Amino acid sequence: MNQNSTPAWSRILVKLSGEALLGSADYGIDPAVLKRIATDVGEVQALGVQLAIVIGGGNLFRGAGLARSGMDRVTADQMGMLATVMNALALQDALEQQGMQARVMSAIRINEVCEDFIRRRAVRHLEKGRAVIFAAGTGNPFFTTDTAAALRAAEMGCDALLKGTQVDGVYSADPRKVMDVERYEQLTYLEVLSRDLAVMDASAISLSRENRLPIVVFNIRAPGAFAQVMRGEGRFTTIVEPE
Numbered sequence: 001m002n003q004n005s006t007p008a009w010s011r012i013l014v015k016l017s018g019e020a021l022l023g024s025a026d027y028g029i030d031p032a033v034l035k036r037i038a039t040d041v042g043e044v045q046a047l048g049v050q051l052a053i054v055i056g057g058g059n060l061f062r063g064a065g066l067a068r069s070g071m072d073r074v075t076a077d078q079m080g081m082l083a084t085v086m087n088a089l090a091l092q093d094a095l096e097q098q099g100m101q102a103r104v105m106s107a108i109r110i111n112e113v114c115e116d117f118i119r120r121r122a123v124r125h126l127e128k129g130r131a132v133i134f135a136a137g138t139g140n141p142f143f144t145t146d147t148a149a150a151l152r153a154a155e156m157g158c159d160a161l162l163k164g165t166q167v168d169g170v171y172s173a174d175p176r177k178v179m180d181v182e183r184y185e186q187l188t189y190l191e192v193l194s195r196d197l198a199v200m201d202a203s204a205i206s207l208s209r210e211n212r213l214p215i216v217v218f219n220i221r222a223p224g225a226f227a228q229v230m231r232g233e234g235r236f237t238t239i240v241e242p243e
Contacts, residue, residue, distance in 0.1 A: 019059050
C-alpha cells in the first residue's frame, strides 16, 4: 500500500468489538467514544470508500460467559445477538447525526427497528454510499461476530476485512499485560492459526483464507487511525496469503 490520499481498497468491512464503545466504564456505551468512532467512519467515507461494519455486543452482554455459568448456550447467544442490534442502532444514530447515511441490517428478523439482511439490498446500499451495519452476527448460535464479519465481507465482495482493536496490530501476546512482546508487520493465515494468536477466531481466519480476504488489524481507539490505515499510513498488521 502506497502512502497517499488514495484509499488502498474501494470496499471494506470493519469489525468492531462491543468493547470499542466503552469509555472508562465497564458497561454500556460512552457517547463521546461513539461520536469519535462515527467521526473516524466519516473520514473513511470521505475517501470514497464503500463501508460495511460488524459490531459485537460484549459491552452490553456476554453470552459465552453466561453459558459457562450454566445458561443454555443457544439462549445466551440469542441474547448476545440482541446486544449487537442495540450497538448497531446506536452507531447508526451517531453516523446520521454527523450527516452520513447508514442502514442497520439484522441477521435475525427484527424489522420493526431495522432491516432484515438481504445480500442484494446490502450491496445496493453500499453502492449508494450508505454505511451498512450488520447486526445479530450470523443469526446462528455458536458463531462469533468475528465469523460474521468474515462471512459478510465475503458476501459483499469486500477488498479487505479490517479489525479494530485496542492495540496497533498483532502481537505475540497482549502488550498491555506482557512485557517484551513481538509485534508483527505481516502474517499469513496459517501463522496466525499455528501460533494461536488472538486476532480472530479460527473460523473467521479460515473463511478469510478461503476467500483470499486480507485482514488488517489496527487500533480503533486512536483518533484518525482508521483513515490512516486506509491510506496505507500509520501502524497496523496485515494478514494475507503468501505470494
